[in-house]
Structure formats: structure tokens, C-alpha cells
Amino acid sequence: MPKISTKGLQMPDSPIRKLAPFATAAKKAGKRVLHLNIGQPDIETPQVALDAVRGMDRTVIEYSPSEGFASYRQGLAAYYAGVGVDVSPEQIMVTTGGSEALIFAFQACLEPGDEVIIPEPFYANYNGFAQTAGVKVVPVRARIEDGFALPSVEKIAAVITPRTRAMLICNPGNPTGYVYSEEELQSIRSLALKHDLYLFADEVYREFCYGEEPPRSVMTLEGLDEHVVLIDSVSKRYSMCGARVGALVTRNAAVRGACMKFAMARLSPPTLGQIAGEAALATPSSYFTDVVSRYVARRDALVEGLQAIDGVVCTSPGGAFYCVVRLPIDSSDVFCQWMLEHFDLDGDTVMMAPASGFYATQGAGQDEVRIAYVLEEPLIRRATQVLAKGLAAYLVRND
Amino acid sequence: MPKISTKGLQMPDSPIRKLAPFATAAKKAGKRVLHLNIGQPDIETPQVALDAVRGMDRTVIEYSPSEGFASYRQGLAAYYAGVGVDVSPEQIMVTTGGSEALIFAFQACLEPGDEVIIPEPFYANYNGFAQTAGVKVVPVRARIEDGFALPSVEKIAAVITPRTRAMLICNPGNPTGYVYSEEELQSIRSLALKHDLYLFADEVYREFCYGEEPPRSVMTLEGLDEHVVLIDSVSKRYSMCGARVGALVTRNAAVRGACMKFAMARLSPPTLGQIAGEAALATPSSYFTDVVSRYVARRDALVEGLQAIDGVVCTSPGGAFYCVVRLPIDSSDVFCQWMLEHFDLDGDTVMMAPASGFYATQGAGQDEVRIAYVLEEPLIRRATQVLAKGLAAYLVRND
Numbered sequence: 001m002p003k004i005s006t007k008g009l010q011m012p013d014s015p016i017r018k019l020a021p022f023a024t025a026a027k028k029a030g031k032r033v034l035h036l037n038i039g040q041p042d043i044e045t046p047q048v049a050l051d052a053v054r055g056m057d058r059t060v061i062e063y064s065p066s067e068g069f070a071s072y073r074q075g076l077a078a079y080y081a082g083v084g085v086d087v088s089p090e091q092i093m094v095t096t097g098g099s100e101a102l103i104f105a106f107q108a109c110l111e112p113g114d115e116v117i118i119p120e121p122f123y124a125n126y127n128g129f130a131q132t133a134g135v136k137v138v139p140v141r142a143r144i145e146d147g148f149a150l151p152s153v154e155k156i157a158a159v160i161t162p163r164t165r166a167m168l169i170c171n172p173g174n175p176t177g178y179v180y181s182e183e184e185l186q187s188i189r190s191l192a193l194k195h196d197l198y199l200f201a202d203e204v205y206r207e208f209c210y211g212e213e214p215p216r217s218v219m220t221l222e223g224l225d226e227h228v229v230l231i232d233s234v235s236k237r238y239s240m241c242g243a244r245v246g247a248l249v250t251r252n253a254a255v256r257g258a259c260m261k262f263a264m265a266r267l268s269p270p271t272l273g274q275i276a277g278e279a280a281l282a283t284p285s286s287y288f289t290d291v292v293s294r295y296v297a298r299r300d301a302l303v304e305g306l307q308a309i310d311g312v313v314c315t316s317p318g319g320a321f322y323c324v325v326r327l328p329i330d331s332s333d334v335f336c337q338w339m340l341e342h343f344d345l346d347g348d349t350v351m352m353a354p355a356s357g358f359y360a361t362q363g364a365g366q367d368e369v370r371i372a373y374v375l376e377e378p379l380i381r382r383a384t385q386v387l388a389k390g391l392a393a394y395l396v397r398n399d
Numbered sequence: 400m401p402k403i404s405t406k407g408l409q410m411p412d413s414p415i416r417k418l419a420p421f422a423t424a425a426k427k428a429g430k431r432v433l434h435l436n437i438g439q440p441d442i443e444t445p446q447v448a449l450d451a452v453r454g455m456d457r458t459v460i461e462y463s464p465s466e467g468f469a470s471y472r473q474g475l476a477a478y479y480a481g482v483g484v485d486v487s488p489e490q491i492m493v494t495t496g497g498s499e500a501l502i503f504a505f506q507a508c509l510e511p512g513d514e515v516i517i518p519e520p521f522y523a524n525y526n527g528f529a530q531t532a533g534v535k536v537v538p539v540r541a542r543i544e545d546g547f548a549l550p551s552v553e554k555i556a557a558v559i560t561p562r563t564r565a566m567l568i569c570n571p572g573n574p575t576g577y578v579y580s581e582e583e584l585q586s587i588r589s590l591a592l593k594h595d596l597y598l599f600a601d602e603v604y605r606e607f608c609y610g611e612e613p614p615r616s617v618m619t620l621e622g623l624d625e626h627v628v629l630i631d632s633v634s635k636r637y638s639m640c641g642a643r644v645g646a647l648v649t650r651n652a653a654v655r656g657a658c659m660k661f662a663m664a665r666l667s668p669p670t671l672g673q674i675a676g677e678a679a680l681a682t683p684s685s686y687f688t689d690v691v692s693r694y695v696a697r698r699d700a701l702v703e704g705l706q707a708i709d710g711v712v713c714t715s716p717g718g719a720f721y722c723v724v725r726l727p728i729d730s731s732d733v734f735c736q737w738m739l740e741h742f743d744l745d746g747d748t749v750m751m752a753p754a755s756g757f758y759a760t761q762g763a764g765q766d767e768v769r770i771a772y773v774l775e776e777p778l779i780r781r782a783t784q785v786l787a788k789g790l791a792a793y794l795v796r797n798d
Binding site: 001002004005006007008009011012013014017040041042043044045049050053054055056058059060061062063064096097099100103107108109110111112114125128129132134165166196197198226227239240241242243244252254255257258259261262264265266267268269270271272273276 | 406412442443444449453457459462463495499502506508509513533595597642643654656657660666667668669
């Protein structure tokens with residue numbers, strides 16, 4: 001029997017995969033599991049996108065060009081103009097989700113053994129993409145005490161080595177919901193320029209921002225045309241994670257050229273998803289107004305519920321639909337599993353993502369969980385109630 | 400400006416990418432370009448699949464499970480039973496096209512620096528997938544004089560080194576159309592067992608087989624449960640290349656476990672494509688009877704037309720919809736470009752894929768082209784006529 005590769009063995013597991021069987025068992029036992037663990041929004045996909053799929057008039061579901069349909073890329077350029085980003089269709093490559101955009105960026109820009117700095121906690125799959133490309137993730141720690149603000153320039157500069165080639169940010173952030181300030185973006189800009197680093201920016205939560213000011217794209221930072229690679233996706237924006245359509249946007253022609261070779265090897269991004277994505281560009285602004293107000297109500301309900309629990313630390317996230325919460329426990333892996341296995345409040349329990357999977361630093365985040373507020377407000381209120389009682393029971397348990 | 404990676408620089412270019420601008424220019428100049436260069440069939444997608452997309456009743460285009468929808472995997476298991484392959488739904492992982500299945504297989508099974516033996520000429524993108532995984536392709540040469548039969552066991556054994564970990568075959572073959580005999584499959588089986596090699600088998604052209612006997616899947620070879628990884632796709636079978644839905648099938652649980660980690664990192668295969676793929680399983684057998692008879696007529700027209708040209712060597716392919724043809728020229732790269740730039744017969748010219756891109760051996764295939772017979776029979780006849788005249792003109796040209 002041939003051996004499997006060490007690369008496969010070393011691929012990190014999903015933070016919630018271990019918990020999945022316990023959620024299944026809880027459901028089988030008749031419990032209702034309130035899922036605060038996932039990033040699949042419950043919001044409906046815009047009607048224009050659904051209509052486009054249902055009205056598809058093709059009789060052959062053909063390949064699209066490897067870089068995506070020309071009409072879609074033109075539409076995307078107009079979308080970016082609308083959010084203050086000046087790019088041409090040629091600077092936009094359609095990808096199979098934001099995931100593929102990030103894999104292309106890593107493979108086109110970084111050598112195996114190169115280092116990429118990522119503020120932690122960060123989206124757990126970044127580890128998998130780095131592992132796939134043979135790239136080393138170097139975390140810089142953002143702390144709940146600071147509301148997960150960007151670590152200081154000095155702290156970031158301190159981890160730069162001769163192998164450091166890039167920095168990766170997610171703004172608004174998954175899992176923290178943090179939105180970088182103008183000052184923080186300028187710090188990131190200075191670091192990229194001074195150390196000649198690529199700046200990969202995952203901005204898939206752009207529309208989910210709850211402050212007065214819309215967040216600024218790194219594509220608008222001056223002097224970074226050759227450094228910035230924007231990672232984007234329709235998944236969260238239009239609540240169509242299953243379309244598997246994203247984008248890689250950069251003004252760096254050499255990076256585009258290399259990405260194009262990877263894109264041609266995999267032939268094309270999904271045709272049906274692109275039909276949905278292109279149609280979704282016509283989503284009325286009322287859709288987003290409505291969605292944002294629902295998320296604000298959910299967030300406020302969540303934060304209010306959490307802050308009422310003794311020993312729980314959480315700040316109010318400014319964007320996305322996640323927050324990282326500190327609980328008065330030793331191991332959120334153990335606690336999250338215990339909630340599914342041993343607790344219910346009148347039949348209800350809660351599933352959360354242990355935060356340790358969102359840290360690259362060994363042992364970090366053990367007393368934290370990520371909570372996604374992707375349920376309607378009444379369910380969010382119920383979930384915080386269940387969590388409060390569960391936590392109280394857990395702290396006095398004897399098992 | 401940061402440097403781009405050597406990995407990106409070394410990614411091979413598509414065999415036809417260089418020609419694309421010349422095809423565009425020919426069209427602009429008013430020529431009709433008969434495309435014999437591509438693998439996008441002109442056949443219509445089965446009605447059941449189009450209907451399923453148009454009738455989609457989801458209101459949220461959600462992620463599917465990372466391994467694909469359970470109902471689709473059950474349907475696929477039934478499909479495989481129908482072609483004599485006994486696998487459970489758990490042994491099937493849905494992927495984003497056959498491309499992703501092969502990338503997962505390479506990454507899960509092989510270390511960077513490992514070697515995979517591939518009979519050449521082979522599907523050009525195998526080079527790109529190998530480059531992505533850091534794997535070295537070791538070709539063994541199949542020859543047009545032998546009708547592209549499998550090279551002898553001795554010749555294959557001769558290239559095995561301590562780093563050889565796998566063999567990759569495509570059956571029926573792209574670009575040759577060759578279908579392996581029972582004897583050849585047994586040779587491959589012996590090699591895999593004797594040298595403990597993974598056997599990756601790309602069987603995406605399974606239904607396009609024009610002999611008396613249906614081709615046998617490597618999944619039915621005895622004693623290879625831990626060695627075989629089957630690569631499959633809906634792209635050609637149902638003429639829906641743009642769905643981006645494929646499958647990785649293996650009875651090796653460790654390989655499945657590693658692939659699952661890569662699958663979870665990219666979240667899920669396309670939801671809409673899976674809807675089309677699952678519905679396509681109900682395609683009536685009359686669809687394939689019709690398609691196969693059309694391809695046989697096209698193939699026969701092509702072979703007849705080619706064999707009538709002085710100095711052209713071609714064998715009648717037994718499957719898929721390609722063949723590799725030897726022309727009486729020095730460089731098919733130069734000739735294929737010349738046909739687009741400088742030749743037309745009453746406004747018609749022909750685009751073919753130079754075969755050099757399908758060989759890993761430097762300098763091989765310079766006098767060969769790959770022809771895809773993905774046009775209706777009258778156009779195939781016209782194309783061979785244009786090629787005959789073009790070739791005659793090329794051989795006496797003065798430019």
C-alpha cells in the first residue's frame with residue numbers, strides 16, 4: 001500500500017469538523033441545535049440572481065474563458081468603480097470562489113518556504129491555502145483587550161525576516177468582525193512599501209460594515225499598485241456561497257500573468273455561478289440596506305446577551321457577521337463539545353466554533369469561541385440565553 | 400516591486416494560447432476558422448440537466464458539503480454500478496471538475512520531488528497540475544507507428560526510480576483517442592503492484608468508446624484497492640464543461656482522508672453545477688447512442704479525409720474525440736500559426752493544436768497536431784479539405 005504525502009497529513013483540520021458528529025448526535029437525540037458556528041448566511045440570494053439561473057437560455061453549459069466571462073468582468077469593473085476602486089476589466093480575474101483567488105495569489109507570488117504575516121485570529125482556511133502552497137504563516141497577535149485592533153507597526157516589523165514576502169489582511173475581519181481604521185491601513189501601507197511586501201487583502205465582507213464610514217479598499221492606497229492583490233467573492237455579498245465565484249484583482253501585470261497560467265490549467269470558473277454573479281450586480285441597494293439593518297439588530301442582540309453573562313468578554317464588531325468572545329473556561333474545544341453532548345435548555349443547545357483553530361500560535365484562543373450571527377434576532381436571543389445557562393451548568397459540573 | 404514566484408514563472412503555457420491572437424486576427428480579417436483545436440463539444444447538454452437548473456427551487460444558493468451533496472454521491476454510486484464499478488457513496492468525493500480531482504490526488508498522495516510516470520503524448524494540463532504540486536512528470540513515449548499503444552512493461556520499468564510513486568493514465572486517451580486493451584490494463588496493474596505505485600486513472604471519456612467492448616475501469620482491476628484513484632468529470636459525458644463538476648473515487652481511506660482536508664479548505668464544489676450533474680444522471684441511454692453515432696461518423700469522415708492527404712499519418716482512434724496526426728512538416732507550431740495567418744480556402748481556415756504541448760520530452764511531437772472532432776460531419780469534411788490544400792500550399796511557400 002503506497003504511503004500518502006506528508007503534505008496531506010499536515011493539512012490542518014477544520015475547527016468545527018471534530019464537533020460535527022456531536023451536533024449530529026444531539027439532533028438525533030431530539031435537541032434543537034442553534035448553529036452559531038458557520039459562515040453560511042441565512043439571508044436569501046437576491047431575486048435577480050435566482051431569476052438569471054432559472055432563465056438560463058444556454059443549451060450547452062460550456063466553459064467560460066479561464067479569466068471569466070468578459071461581460072461579467074466589465075460588470076465587476078463598474079461595481080468596483082461604485083465602491084471607489086478604479087480597475088479595468090483586464091485587471092480582474094474571475095476565480096472559483098475567494099478560496100481559489102487566494103491559492104492563485106500564494107502560488108503566483110510566493111516561493112515554498114516564504115513567509116506571510118497574518119494578524120491572528122484569522123480565517124482558519126488561510127492555514128490550508130498556505131500549506132497547499134508550501135508557505136509559512138507568521139502570526140502577529142491581535143488581542144480581545146484591544147478589540148482585535150491591528151498590532152503595532154513595531155510588533156509587525158519585529159517578525160519580518162529575509163523570507164517575509166507578504167502580509168495578508170481580512171477587512172472587515174473574519175473571525176473578529178474588526179474593521180481597520182484609516183490609520184491602521186496607512187500603517188499596513190508603510191510596512192508593505194518599506195519591506196517590499198505583497199499585500200493580500202480579503203475584502204469579501206465589504207458590504208457588511210456597520211459604522212458611519214464605508215471601509216476603504218486597499219486598492220485605493222497610494223503607491224501600492226504592484227503590491228496589492230485583492231481577494232473577493234460573491235459568497236457573502238449576495239448570500240450565494242454555493243456559486244463558487246470569486247475574483248482576484250491586481251494592477252500588477254506579472255502577477256496577473258502567472259495567475260492566468262494557473263487559471264488556464266484548471267480551465268475555467270463555474271459558468272452557472274458566473275451567470276448568477278453577473279446578474280447579482282444589478283441587486284438593488286435596498287437589498288443591502290435591509291440586510292445590514294438585520295445584521296445590526298442581530299449583532300446588538302448578541303452583544304447585549306453576551307455582555308449580560310458573568311465572565312464573558314466581547315466587543316461589538318464593526319463589520320462582517322462574526323465575533324470572537326472570551327468565555328470563563330479553560331478549553332473551548334471541550335466546552336463546545338460538552339454543550340452539544342451534555343446540555344440543553346428545554347431541548348435547545350448551541351454550536352459554536354472553538355477559536356483555537358483561528359490562531360496559528362500554539363495554545364492561543366483556548367478560552368475563546370467564534371460566534372457567527374447568521375440566525376434571526378429571536379434565535380440569537382434564545383442562543384445567548386442557552387449559552388448563559390449552559391456556561392453556568394458547565395462551571396459547576398462534576399463530569 | 401516584489402518578485403513573483405518561480406513556480407508561477409515555470410507554469411507551462413497552454414499549447415494553443417500562443418495561437419489564440421492569430422485566430423482572433425483571422426476572424427477579424429473575415430475568415431471562418433474551423434476549430435479543431437478545442438475539447439469543448441458542440442453537443443447539447445442533456446435536457447434533464449438544463450431543466451433541473453431552470454427549475455431550481457432554492458432561495459439561497461448555499462454551500463454543499465465539502466465532499467458534495469449526499470444525494471448526488473448516492474446517484475453517482477448507482478451510475479458506477481451501471482458501468483461495473485462497485486463503490487459506495489463514501490468512496491466518492493465530488494470535486495470542482497476533473498482538474499481539482501487530479502490536484503487533490505497529486506497533493507494527497509505525492510511529496511514534492513516525487514515522480515509520476517505518464518505515457519506521452521498526454522493531456523497538457525497534467526503538466527500544470529504536477530507543477531502546482533511540485534511533482535516531476537516522467538514520460539514514457541507512445542508512438543504513432545504503434546497507434547499510441549501502451550509502451551512495453553520493460554520500457555516503463557526502465558524509468559522507475561526510488562522517487563517514482565505513481566502512474567497516470569487517461570483511458571480513453573486525450574489527445575490520442577487510444578483505448579487500452581485488457582492486456583495493457585493487466586500490464587499496468589502488475590507494474591502498480593510490483594512497484595507499489597499509485598495508479599491515477601482519468602476516465603472522463605468513458606462513454607465515448609467506439610469498439611465492441613466497453614472499456615474496463617481500473618476500479619475493476621483486482622488487488623488495486625489501495626492503489627487506484629479514479630478521476631472523473633461530467634464535462635465531456637454530458638457536454639457541460641462549464642458546470643465544473645468532477646469526482647475523485649478511491650477505496651483507499653487514507654487518501655480520502657487527506658483529500659477531504661484539501662476539500663474542506665476550498666469549502667465546497669459548485670452547488671449549481673451539482674444540481675445539473677445530479678439531474679444528468681437520469682440522461683436516457685438514447686442520448687449516448689445518438690452522441691456516439693455522431694462521433695463515429697465524424698471520426699470516420701476525419702480519418703478518411705486525412706488518410707487521403709499525401710504524407711499524413713493517422714490511425715483511427717477508438718475513443719474520446721481526439722486524434723494525434725503526423726503531418727509532413729518540421730514544426731506544427733509554425734504550421735498551425737501559418738494556417739491562421741496566411742491561408743484560407745474560399746474564406747475558410749483551420750485551427751489545430753500543435754502536439755508538442757502534449758509531450759514532456761523536449762522536441763517530441765514537432766511534426767504532429769491534435770485534432771478534436773467536435774464539429775458536425777460536413778464541417779469535418781470541409782476542414783480536411785482546407786487542411787489538404789493548406790498543407791500543399793505550405794510545402795511550396797516562399798515566405
